[in-house]
Structures are given as C-alpha cells and as structure tokens.
Amino acid sequence: MPNKEISVENKFDVIIIGGGPGGYVGGEHAGKNGLKTLVIEKENLGGVCLNKGCIPTKTLLKSAKIFHYIKEANKYGIDIEGDFEFKLNWKQIQTRKDNVVQQLIEGIKFLLKSAKATYIEGEAKLISDHVVAVNGELYHGEKIILATGSTPRYLNLPGFDVAQQKGFVVDSTQALELKEIPKKFTVIGGGVIGVEFALLYNELGSDVTIIQGLDRILEVIDHDLSKTMTDILIKKGIKIITNANVKEIKNKTLHFEVNAKLEKIEIDKLLVSIGRIPDFGSFAEIDLVYNVKKQIVVNKHLQTSKRHIYAIGDVTQQIMLAHVAYKHAVMAVDHILGLNTPYHLIETPWCIYTFPEVAGIGLSEYEIDNKNFVISKMPMTHLGKALADAETDGFIKMIFEKTTGKILGCHMIASTASDLISEISLAMQAEATVFDLAATIHPHPSISEVFYEIAKKAIYDHFSK
Ligand code: FAD
Numbered sequence: 001m002p003n004k005e006i007s008v009e010n011k012f013d014v015i016i017i018g019g020g021p022g023g024y025v026g027g028e029h030a031g032k033n034g035l036k037t038l039v040i041e042k043e044n045l046g047g048v049c050l051n052k053g054c055i056p057t058k059t060l061l062k063s064a065k066i067f068h069y070i071k072e073a074n075k076y077g078i079d080i081e082g083d084f085e086f087k088l089n090w091k092q093i094q095t096r097k098d099n100v101v102q103q104l105i106e107g108i109k110f111l112l113k114s115a116k117a118t119y120i121e122g123e124a125k126l127i128s129d130h131v132v133a134v135n136g137e138l139y140h141g142e143k144i145i146l147a148t149g150s151t152p153r154y155l156n157l158p159g160f161d162v163a164q165q166k167g168f169v170v171d172s173t174q175a176l177e178l179k180e181i182p183k184k185f186t187v188i189g190g191g192v193i194g195v196e197f198a199l200l201y202n203e204l205g206s207d208v209t210i211i212q213g214l215d216r217i218l219e220v221i222d223h224d225l226s227k228t229m230t231d232i233l234i235k236k237g238i239k240i241i242t243n244a245n246v247k248e249i250k251n252k253t254l255h256f257e258v259n260a261k262l263e264k265i266e267i268d269k270l271l272v273s274i275g276r277i278p279d280f281g282s283f284a285e286i287d288l289v290y291n292v293k294k295q296i297v298v299n300k301h302l303q304t305s306k307r308h309i310y311a312i313g314d315v316t317q318q319i320m321l322a323h324v325a326y327k328h329a330v331m332a333v334d335h336i337l338g339l340n341t342p343y344h345l346i347e348t349p350w351c352i353y354t355f356p357e358v359a360g361i362g363l364s365e366y367e368i369d370n371k372n373f374v375i376s377k378m379p380m381t382h383l384g385k386a387l388a389d390a391e392t393d394g395f396i397k398m399i400f401e402k403t404t405g406k407i408l409g410c411h412m413i414a415s416t417a418s419d420l421i422s423e424i425s426l427a428m429q430a431e432a433t434v435f436d437l438a439a440t441i442h443p444h445p446s447i448s449e450v451f452y453e454i455a456k457k458a459i460y461d462h463f464s465k
Contacts, residue, residue: 005138006138010137010138010139010140011139011142012036012038012118012140012141012142013035013037013141013142013143013336014026014030014037014038014141014144014145014333015124015139015140015141015143015144015145016030016037016040016144016147017124017126017132017145017146017148017282018040018047018146019039019041019044019045019047019108019119020147020149020314021322021326021329022145022325022326022328022329023039023047023147024039024045024046024108024111024112025325026039026147026312026329026330026333027112028111028112028115029115029334030115030333031112032115033333033337035333035336037116037117038117038119038120039120040120040122040124040132041119041121042122044105045105045109045119046104046105046108047149048149048150048314049322050105050108052172052173054322055104056101056176057200057353058353059096059097059101060093060097060200061196061199063096064199064200064203064204065203067088067203067204068203068355072390076390088181088204088205097176120135123282124282126282126283127285128286129308130142130144142308143308143309143310144308144309145309145310145312145329145333146283146296146304146309146310146315147311147312147313147315147325147329148278148279148280148281148282148283148315149278149279149313149314149315150276150278150279150317150320151276152172152173152273154272155188155246157246157248157249158247158250159248162249163252163270168249168252168268169249169267169270170269170271171271172193172197172273175269175271181204182201182206182268182269183206183207183268184206184269185197185198185202185268186208186209186210186211186254186268186269186271187208187209187210187270187271187273188211188246188254188270188271189210189211189273190211190214190216190217190219190240190242191219191275192350194271195217195229195352195354197271198238199236199355202236202238203355208237208238208239209238209240209265210233210238210239210241211241211265212240212241212242212244213244213245214242214243216230216242217230217233218230218358221360221364222360222397223364223366228394229354232354232356232393233354243259244256244258245257247262249267253265253266278295278314278316279314279315280315283309286306287306288306288311293317295317296315296316296317298310298311300343301331301340302316302331302332302335303332310332310335312325312328312329312331313328316328318345319345319348319350321348321350323348323349324348327343328343331343346362346428347425347428347429349361349422349424351418353418355415356380356391356393356394356414356415356417357413357415357417358412358413358417359411359417359420360409360410360412361421361424361425362399362409362410362428365409368399368408371402372402372403373399373401373402374458374463375397375399376397376398376400376455376458376461376462377395377397377454378395378396378450378457379392379394379395380392380394380395380396380413380415380447380450382450383447383450383453384449385447385449386414388445389415393413394413394414394415394417396410396411396412396413396414396451396454397411398410398411398424398434398451398454400433400434400462405433406431407424407427407433407437412450416447420450420451423451424451434455434459435459435463437451437454438452438459
C-alpha cells in the first residue's frame with residue numbers, strides 16, 4: 001500500500017498492536033518520551049493479564065483466602081457459632097472481580113491519554129512492512145511493536161470439542177466465570193495456572209483433582225518446592241494424579257491411562273490448562289524469521305528479522321509473565337529512542353499465588369553444573385512472625401556462590417512469598433552478596449527477617465571458616 005494514500009495524522013512513529021501489559025506499557029513509555037504513538041487493541045485494554053489472567057485470578061483467590069481464614073478462625077481463638085453464620089456469595093465475588101478489572105482498565109486508558117498516545121479499539125492487521133489496517137483505515141508506523149500475546153492451547157482429543165460446547169470443558173478464561181462453584185473440579189495440567197485454579201476451587205469447596213502428564217506437578221520449579229507444594233495441596237484434599245495420559249471424554253467421563261492402566265473420572269467442570277500459544281494472527285502474512293520451535297526470532301533489543309518490527313511479551317514465548325512483557329516494552333521503546341536497556345532473564349522473579357505462596361528467582365541447585373555454590377535453607381517455623389500469623393508452612397532456600405557469596409538464586413514457599421521475592425530481585429540486580437543481606441536491617445518481627453537469618457546462617461556455616 002503506497003504511503004502517499006495515508007494521511008499525515010495516520011502516520012505514527014510507533015504503532016503497537018495489542019493493548020496488554022506489553023502494549024500499554026510500551027504505549028505509555030513511547031508517548032511519554034515524545035514519540036507519536038498508536039496502540040490498537042481488539043478486545044480489552046490490559047490484555048490477558050488484566051482481563052483473563054493475573055488480576056481476576058488473584059481477586060478470586062483473595063476471596064477464597066478470606067473464606068479460608070474464616071474456616072480456620074478457631075486456630076486464632078475465634079469460635080464461630082450461633083447466628084454468626086457465613087456463606088459464600090459467588091455472585092458478589094464475581095462482581096467484585098469485575099469491578100477491580102474495570103477500575104484498572106480505566107486507569108490504563110488514563111495512562112495512555114496522559115502520555116498522549118492514541119488508542120484505537122479494533123482488530124489490527126499488519127498488511128505490509130509499515131502499514132497497519134484497522135476498522136477500514138490504514139496507518140503507517142515508522143516502527144511497529146507486536147504485542148499480541150497468547151491464547152490457551154487446546155486438547156484435540158475425542159469428545160473434548162463436544163464437551164466444550166456443552167460447557168463441561170473450560171479454558172482458563174471460562175474457569176474465571178463459572179455460573180456456580182462446581183461440585184467436582186478437575187484440572188488437566190499441573191502447571192502454575194492449573195495449580196492456582198485447583199487451589200481456588202478447593203478452598204471454595206469443590207472436590208478437586210489435578211491430572212498431570214509428567215511425574216510431578218509444577219515441574220519447571222525447584223524440585224524441593226514442587227515436592228513440598230504437592231504435600232501441601234494433598235493435605236488440603238486435592239487429589240493429584242501424575243504420569244497420566246489423557247485419552248478421551250465420553251458421556252461426562254474423562255478416560256486416561258496411568259502406567260498402562262486405564263482409569264476414568266466423572267467430570268462436572270474440567271479445566272484444560274496445558275500451556276498457551278502465541279497469537280501470530282495479525283502479522284501472519286509478514287515474512288518474519290521463526291525458529292524450529294515456531295518462535296519469532298528476536299535479538300537482545302526485541303527486534304525481529306525486520307529490524308523496524310519488534311516483538312514483545314507472550315508472543316515471543318520467552319517467559320509468559322506480565323512483568324516480562326513490561327520489561328520487554330520498555331526495552332523495545334528505549335531501543336527505538338536510541339538507548340540500550342539490558343535484561344537478565346535469570347533475574348526475573350516468578351510467583352504462584354497459592355496459600356502459602358511460592359516464588360523464586362535465579363538458579364536452583366539442579367541447574368548449576370559446578371560445585372562452586374552453597375545452600376542455606378530455613379523452615380518458616382523459625383520465624384516469630386510466621387508463628388504469630390499461624391502461617392508456618394514452607395521454607396526458604398538460598399544459593400550463594402561459594403567463593404564470593406554472590407546470590408545465585410532464591411526459592412521459597414511462604415505466606416507472602418510474592419512480596420518477599422522483590423528484595424532478592426533488587427539484591428541480585430544490585431549484585432549484592434550474602435554479606436550485604438546479613439548487614440541489612442530488617443524490621444522485627446517480619447517475614448522478611450528470613451533473609452537476614454538465612455544470610456547469617458550461611459555466613460556461620462560456610463563463609464566464616
Ligand atoms: P496479552 O496480555 O495476551 O495481550 C495481548 C493483547 O493483544 C490482547 O489484549 C489481545 O486482544 C491483543 N491483540 C491480539 N491480536 C490483536 C490484533 N490483531 N489487533 C488488536 N489487538 C490484538 N503473569 C504474571 O506475571 N503473573 C500472574 O499472576 C499471571 N497469572 C496468570 C493467570 C492466568 C489464568 C493466565 C492465563 C495468565 C497469567 N499470567 C500471569 C500471564 C500474563 O497474563 C501474560 O504473561 C501477560 O498478559 C502477557 O502480556 P502481553 O502484553 O504479552 O500479552
């Protein structure tokens with residue numbers, strides 16, 4: 001499409017396709033830095049994270065946590081009896097979730113507006129190297145940022161299509177909006193999303209089973225964490241079936257094989273949570289380079305094989321996390337501005353919002369192929385605040401370089417792990433050592449004291465000899 005057909009007002013320094021965490025953060029950053037910016041979103045600003053992922057799941061989990069505390073109130077010396085009845089109001093829980101999402105969407109609209117970035121609702125298509133078509137109009141972008149994210153992977157097995165049409169089989173988006181809390185909630189897939197939903201519906205009263213293809217759930221995280229979380233989930237009443245090979249659904253029954261033995265389970269709601277695939281739809285006709293795993297090839301600045309086209313966030317399949325998309329967005333825009341913002345994948349924290357929470361950063365001992373490291377581990381029972389809170393499940397494990405005390409990794413199960421991990425994120429970014437952690441004053445009592453305690457222990461055990 002020749003450029004002269006595109007009016008001046010439709011010419012932009014940067015066009016961003018997708019308004020999720022990658023797209024809107026990129027839009028704000030580009031606009032605030034004086035680039036004429038257009039962000040295009042086909043569904044809702046905030047993308048998967050805000051509308052179908054991070055925020056709605058955590059809002060529902062918070063309600064489940066309050067319910068959990070009420071059920072355990074006697075642990076804190078509170079007997080609930082007589083008229084002081086309590087029950088779940090699922091409709092109200094859903095409304096609260098929707099209100100939180102709506103409030104945040106409004107916030108993003110405001111951010112883009114104050115950054116003077118133009119926002120258009122519509123499905124965009126990159127029809128040539130610089131030209132984007134949306135709502136029947138053409139727009140020219142000097143630079144293009146692809147931030148189109150990902151969608152759930154489906155299981156193409158007999159009976160699944162029909163069961164999905166009938167509403168027995170759901171994906172993670174549908175699992176957020178069930179009309180009622182199911183009697184039985186079965187999850188295929190023991191990854192982070194599957195486990196968070198399993199815990200949610202378990203706490204809300206469903207009979208929950210996780211069916212996992214591999215020999216353990218949460219297979220990508222440190223082995224000690226996944227083993228301990230398995231024990232905690234089983235203690236909560238969640239059934240976990242590993243090494244399962246799912247076959248088909250027949251008459252509301254899921255058939256699968258475990259160690260060559262046929263098994264079956266009646267389903268009420270079945271969540272298929274077996275990963276996500278990138279959304280290439282808007283730029284399928286553009287000749288970009290992909291690797292053998294069908295991932296878009298990007299360099300360290302997130303540039304694709306066509307250097308004026310960047311790809312960020314889930315669509316790159318690097319690590320599908322909202323804060324990775326945020327970081328990518330800033331890196332890509334900075335590069336457009338002539339800056340070089342580094343990113344160390346290893347310093348990316350991740351969290352699982354179960355009760356207790358799980359979090360980690362850096363290397364685990366299973367990933368280090370030399371002996372130049374020491375491990376310092378401490379159970380949560382050693383902390384006064386954890387005892388005061390009656391939340392003593394879990395432990396923290398830190399890995400330090402033996403010769404220097406440099407922090408190599410941190411892996412933990414703790415009530416507030418998702419907040420705690422940021423201290424280690426900052427410490428790693430600042431190249432702090434075990435000695436810096438031990439020299440840092442932490443408030444007492446607090447769960448964060450664990451870092452002081454564990455560093456002190458590591459120094460006594462390994463560094464003072
Ligand atoms: P997306 O959020 O997928 O946004 C892409 C956007 O592009 C979408 O809004 C889409 O509509 C739009 N789009 C696509 N094609 C077009 C087109 N042609 N035209 C216009 N717009 C288009 N991550 C965390 O870090 N923490 C969590 O706790 C967490 N929890 C999660 C829970 C669930 C259930 C799920 C599913 C995901 C969760 N994630 C979490 C992952 C997180 O949501 C993603 O990593 C993040 O949303 C990726 O951001 P993105 O901008 O790359 O893509």
